[in-house]
Amino acid sequence: MAGNELNSEVLSVTGRSRDECLDKLYKRYGTNYQILGSKTMLTPGFLGLFQRELIVLRYQVTNAPLPQPSFSAGAPSPYSGYSRISPAGAFPVQQPLPPQGIQQSQQNSFIQNRDEFLSKANPSVTNSLQLGQLTKQFDQFKTEMQEQMKTIVRAASAEKDHPSIAKVQELLEENEFTKSYIKSICSRMKNEFSLDKLDDFDFVQRQVADWIGEMIPVVTEEKIVAPRVIIIVGPTGVGKTTTIAKMSSEIYAGYKKNREKHAFVPRIRMITTDTMRVAAEEQLKRWAEIINVETVKAETSEDLKMLCDSYSSNSDYIFIDTSGYSPNDYENIAKMRTILDVKNLNENVYLAVTAGVSAKDFENIIRNYEAFNFKSIIITKCDETTTFGRVLSVLSEKKKPVSWITTGQNILHTIERANACWFLKNLCGFKIDAEHIEKKFGTADKEAE
Numbered sequence: 424m425a426g427n428e429l430n431s432e433v434l435s436v437t438g439r440s441r442d443e444c445l446d447k448l449y450k451r452y453g454t455n456y457q458i459l460g461s462k463t464m465l466t467p468g469f470l471g472l473f474q475r476e477l478i479v480l481r482y483q484v485t486n487a488p489l490p491q492p493s494f495s496a497g498a499p500s501p502y503s504g505y506s507r508i509s510p511a512g513a514f515p516v517q518q519p520l521p522p523q524g525i526q527q528s529q530q531n532s533f534i535q536n537r538d539e540f541l542s543k544a545n546p547s548v549t550n551s552l553q554l555g556q557l558t559k560q561f562d563q564f565k566t567e568m569q570e571q572m573k574t575i576v577r578a579a580s581a582e583k584d585h586p587s588i589a590k591v592q593e594l595l596e597e598n599e600f601t602k603s604y605i606k607s608i609c610s611r612m613k614n615e616f617s618l619d620k621l622d623d624f625d626f627v628q629r630q631v632a633d634w635i636g637e638m639i640p641v642v643t644e645e646k647i648v649a650p651r652v653i654i655i656v657g658p659t660g661v662g663k664t665t666t667i668a669k670m671s672s673e674i675y676a677g678y679k680k681n682r683e684k685h686a687f688v689p690r691i692r693m694i695t696t697d698t699m700r701v702a703a704e705e706q707l708k709r710w711a712e713i714i715n716v717e718t719v720k721a722e723t724s725e726d727l728k729m730l731c732d733s734y735s736s737n738s739d740y741i742f743i744d745t746s747g748y749s750p751n752d753y754e755n756i757a758k759m760r761t762i763l764d765v766k767n768l769n770e771n772v773y774l775a776v777t778a779g780v781s782a783k784d785f786e787n788i789i790r791n792y793e794a795f796n797f798k799s800i801i802i803t804k805c806d807e808t809t810t811f812g813r814v815l816s817v818l819s820e821k822k823k824p825v826s827w828i829t830t831g832q833n834i835l836h837t838i839e840r841a842n843a844c845w846f847l848k849n850l851c852g853f854k855i856d857a858e859h860i861e862k863k864f865g866t867a868d869k870e871a872e
Contacts, residue, residue, distance in 0.1 A: 438477065461478060587616075601820070604819065640825065651739065661776055707744055778828075
């Protein structure tokens, strides 16, 4: 190849098509190159999808221009789009595209003729052409999907970032509501509030407070069968014995306040089944002596039945205190359930938990005391915490009603009927319209019925 010696270095150029590769070579070297071979490769794509086919040409640069046959000005090059064989006969060599003097219509005609010719000459070429068409379709689909995703993200971001929604979320987090509870409130705001309403934060927080109040399940009626048998169960340390003393004291306080409504003094009995805690019976007796009530102990189911039968005809209230166990002490909890298994007792069973309990522990307590078939929950020690979001979240999500709340160590006037107003007024950071919520949810009744 005298006059057309090749450099020894083998180079490569990449493009989306062979024509694009040849165009790059022409712009870089003119006609001073020779094609040695080609191959195809796929790009990685987005998450493994939308891969694209690329063409890689291997070539060497020549030291002198290849001889060009003469042709009339304005006529297409006789080499355009045709192959020739290299001296070794091993690789097809594609002449580069001519300069930009060729008309676009001529290029389109050439491509159409080339595709028809190659598809007839080699059936496998058809697959390559189809693959190229599919690649273009995937590229178009990818672009459209990305634009749609951007639109969705912008819309979601606009809603999430609205100051009113962000502020309510902060308030709910400050009150330690659970993530699922907060998510449901924020989702409801997005679905139900227009932008104009979201701009009015006083309206937003008032409406959110109403939603919270509506999701607090509260006992409105309790079973009243004489005598009223009241059993309080729950983990150790929640204040079950103290709660019994408080409920009894409230019954006497109600009698003294409205004596004209009562024909006689309420008759109250107290039974303890607590065999685990030292001096449990003595503690209950101390409370009982204040209000002149007798206290006895039952260690078996038979003992409890005998006592309840003897009290049934001469009592208005029978309070039954129970042992406190860890919520995970399944064996002792099962034993206590056996002691309380008395037929025709017509009992009202309450589960007592402290207001400061974590949401996860509260759910575990409910699950492990479910066997007692408790009707409602007493939230104790409400004076020992400032955030009630945890218990309100679990009560709402587990659909367990609350009946009483207790506050303080004193026996008198530290227990009251649960009411949504009480919880709403004790939310941190919320601007509460007291007149509105009292009208909507009613005022908490502090007297036991």
